[in-house]
Amino acid sequence: xxxxxxGQVPKDLSFPHDNEDQIKxxxxxxxxxxxxxxSESFDSKTWARLLTVHFVRQPELxxxxxxxxxxxxxxxxxxxxxxxxxxxxxxxxxxxTLLGIEHFSKLGTVDVLGVGDSIxxxxxxxxxxxxxxxxxxxEFQQRPDLFCTNEKLNYxxxxxxxxxxxxxxxPIRDKKDPVILCMTDALAEWALRNAQxxxxxxxxxxxxxxxxELEVLVLRERQTRSMRIDDTTLVKLSFEMEDxxxxxxxxxx
Amino acid sequence: MYTAEISRSNPTALLFLVDQSGSMEDKxxxxxxxxxxxxxxxxxxxxxxxxxxxxxxGTRNYFDIGVIGYGVNGEYNGFKGALGSSIxxxxxxxxxxxxxxxxxxxxxxxxAGGIIEQSIKFxxxxxxxxxxxxxxxxxxxxxxxELVAWCDSHPNSYPPTVLHITDGESTDGDPEELATQLRxxxxxxxxxxxxxxxxxxxxxxxxxxxxxxxxxxxxxAKLLFRMSSSLPDHLIRFAQEKGFKVGMExxxxxxxxxxxxxxxxxxxxTRASQLR
Numbered sequence: 028x029x030x031x032x033x034g035q036v037p038k039d040l041s042f043p044h045d046n047e048d049q050i051k052x053x054x055x056x057x058x059x060x061x062x063x064x065x066s067e068s069f070d071s072k073t074w075a076r077l078l079t080v081h082f083v084r085q086p087e088l089x090x091x092x093x094x095x096x097x098x099x100x101x102x103x104x105x106x107x108x109x110x111x112x113x114x115x116x117x118x119x120x121x122x123x124t125l126l127g128i129e130h131f132s133k134l135g136t137v138d139v140l141g142v143g144d145s146i147x148x149x150x151x152x153x154x155x156x157x158x159x160x161x162x163x164x165x166e167f168q169q170r171p172d173l174f175c176t177n178e179k180l181n182y183x184x185x186x187x188x189x190x191x192x193x194x195x196x197x198p199i200r201d202k203k204d205p206v207i208l209c210m211t212d213a214l215a216e217w218a219l220r221n222a223q224x225x226x227x228x229x230x231x232x233x234x235x236x237x238x239x240e241l242e243v244l245v246l247r248e249r250q251t252r253s254m255r256i257d258d259t260t261l262v263k264l265s266f267e268m269e270d271x272x273x274x275x276x277x278x279x280x
Numbered sequence: 281m282y283t284a285e286i287s288r289s290n291p292t293a294l295l296f297l298v299d300q301s302g303s304m305e306d307k308x309x310x311x312x313x314x315x316x317x318x319x320x321x322x323x324x325x326x327x328x329x330x331x332x333x334x335x336x337x338g339t340r341n342y343f344d345i346g347v348i349g350y351g352v353n354g355e356y357n358g359f360k361g362a363l364g365s366s367i368x369x370x371x372x373x374x375x376x377x378x379x380x381x382x383x384x385x386x387x388x389x390x391x392a393g394g395i396i397e398q399s400i401k402f403x404x405x406x407x408x409x410x411x412x413x414x415x416x417x418x419x420x421x422x423x424x425x426e427l428v429a430w431c432d433s434h435p436n437s438y439p440p441t442v443l444h445i446t447d448g449e450s451t452d453g454d455p456e457e458l459a460t461q462l463r464x465x466x467x468x469x470x471x472x473x474x475x476x477x478x479x480x481x482x483x484x485x486x487x488x489x490x491x492x493x494x495x496x497x498x499x500x501a502k503l504l505f506r507m508s509s510s511l512p513d514h515l516i517r518f519a520q521e522k523g524f525k526v527g528m529e530x531x532x533x534x535x536x537x538x539x540x541x542x543x544x545x546x547x548x549x550t551r552a553s554q555l556r
Contacts, residue, residue, distance in 0.1 A: 069334065069335060104336075112331065114401070115334070116332075116335070
């Protein structure tokens with residue numbers, strides 16, 4: 028797996044440090060994670076970062092996985108020292124999506140774990156193959172399951188169909204030119220809506236090689252109200268084929 | 281309309297108009313007076329809004345909030361102390377200035393089939409009061425004065441929401457025209473939203489977010505219906521998620537509301553668009 032591009036545009040360019048999207052990349056292990064921290068949260072930036080860090084370290088979501096991330100989060104705060112408003116916000120919790128990608132090169136497959144409304148799109152060259160966990164722009168209207176630091180609100184994790192709902196395996200061995208685009212909700216909704224309306228943007232998104240290009244696109248679409256104002260992240264991945272060549276690798280300058 | 285995202289540079293305003301006339305002393309099904317019930321829900325709503333706006337680094341000013349009470353002394357600022365100097369305040373100022381913080385007991389599931397009581401902090405900004413007549417026209421006029429100024433200084437913001445809680449008919453004239461004028465005040469994102477809640481101890485079935493005057497029990501209910509704004513799309517969706525049967529024509533109005541409806545009305549009415 029190779030990371031060909033990663034870029035972010037914060038919702039407010041004056042406050043780039045308030046960006047609550049987090050990315051953790053470990054392409055050598057075939058793992059990357061993306062998390063979008065919810066605005067209405069006590070510290071979703073930290074929560075999103077911990078989710079991504081724990082995923083790339085341990086991508087199998089066994090019974091201890093989330094409690095360990097929650098413990099890691101809670102250990103960073105001293106509730107006793109907080110005023111009532113911070114205690115209340117802390118108890119309410121921090122919320123975030125998790126999009127985790129794991130490449131199994133020997134099997135020629137990619138596992139996509141998708142909790143919330145950050146999505147992965149599989150392309151073959153510039154042609155759309157599939158997207159997960161959402162396929163249609165209308166799905167962004169729903170209230171997604173999000174991982175929360177308040178353990179009681181993660182009940183969906185114990186559902187018997189959790190992995191049916193939230194995990195998908197994409198075979199990529201049969202693809203000529205497999206590319207995965209990972210993106211957070213504002214960009215994802217915009218891309219799926221354009222595709223539905225007959226104006227696919229996959230080639231445009233796949234061709235972005237510089238953060239300034241992403242910024243120009245996002246700011247233009249925000250200005251015309253075509254794209255929601257939100258922290259925006261795009262990651263582009265390519266995959267080595269059996270012959271050892273990565274067909275999407277950027278040419279040397 | 282009603283699509284502006286709420287941010288620190290473009291906050292929105294929430295203005296509560298609370299009837300504090302003598303009849304608010306009547307007891308509800310909970311055994312508490314309407315005035316006490318409304319004050320508790322209002323205080324809890326303020327605490328919830330503050331919680332939604334509070335991050336690890338502090339409370340972000342997504343909302344300007346005010347309370348106008350009306351009763352024996354006409355209309356007046358519902359806040360006291362440090363917040364008594366003006367009607368609307370950024371939410372961080374409200375967070376910093378409760379009158380007091382009470383310790384209350386909350387019944388909770390103990391996770392093993394039992395109920396336990398847990399002590400929680402309950403900040404109080406607004407005190408119950410029930411005295412005198414119902415000068416509704418004065419209160420709406422004051423709200424309009426405040427919101428004209430607010431909209432002038434926030435042209436790009438999601439428009440203000442007025443939540444009006446009353447239990448009786450106006451004693452200082454017909455409020456319908458004033459309410460119409462209030463709903464004509466606007467930002468670039470749309471006109472002011474006015475939602476009306478009629479609190480009752482009658483035991484009659486509540487009417488929730490009606491879509492027409494037809495079927496409302498009397499002229500007073502019909503008047504409050506006409507004074508109410510239609511629910512914008514995102515509030516229709518939110519109300520539907522809470523199990524209400526609402527559609528495109530539904531208005532932000534509840535009649536004969538008891539305890540449960542008061543809580544729902546405040547919850548839905550304060551769900552202004554997405555915070556960012």
